[in-house]
Amino acid sequence: MGRWEPGARERLVMAAVDLFTEQGYDATTVAQIAERAGVTKSTFFRHFPDKRELLVAGQETLSRLLVEGIAEAPGDATPLDAVAAGLERASTAMGPATRELAPRLRAAVAASAELQERDALKIVSLAAAMTAALVARGVPDPAAALASEMGVLAFKRGYAEWSEGDRDADDELAGHIRVALNELRTASASLG
Structure with missing residues (x-):
């Protein structure tokens, strides 16, 4: 998925929840979340200051x-x-x-x-x-x-x-x- 596609924020939340469930919160990196969501790390940081904030989006x-x-x-x-x-x-x-x-x-x-x-x-x-x-x-x-x-x-x-x-x-x-x-x-x- 390209970073220009709509729904990046929602995809980031879904990717984070899936990764947190699969491998744990501490073991999950912002890079992994961004990759799973099909966006860049900079796109991640445009939407969220850190991975903790994803769950209270x-x-x-x-x-x-x-x-x-x-x-x-x-x-x-x-x-x-x-x-x-x-x-x-x-x-x-x-x-x-x-x-x-x-x-x-x-x-x-x-x-x-x-x-x-x-x-x-x-x-x-x-x-x-x-x-x-x-x-x-x-x-x-x-x-x-x-x-x-x-x-x-x-x-x-x-x-x-x-x-x-x-x-x-x-x-x-x-x-x-x-x-x-x-x-x-x-x-x-x-x-x-």
Whole structure:
């Protein structure tokens, strides 16, 4: 594949996940990722500062969509309803390709302490983005932080259920996240 062909960013992510799974994160070089993706090393560095950033490639988009969904929620929405609107918006960015990649990505992260650390930072960043969006709506900080953490937990649970589910099913991520958030609402109400 020539470097002028479209989709270099996506090919780099796929190549990296495959190589991380096959030979481990530490043993994989940027040159190997670029070669597998059919691009040059300089093309790699135009898209990513280092190989660690490949696995959080969509984080900025995900954060932006979460914030937009929260900001556009109806004015009378509860903090959790606003978070649900953000999660709904963010789930639109994840389709069949994401679902197919998820098990390999999970395996690559599980095999590397460095990638586990980066994944944890991603989750913290998403919660912070949602908290800031809720505070901007006038939600007091403790409630905003709690709603955001519940949103992150719902996202993680829904994403895991969706990505581990039947690949031939037409179900969308949003439905799994809604179910997870509703389960968490019920669970939190029972805490007293």
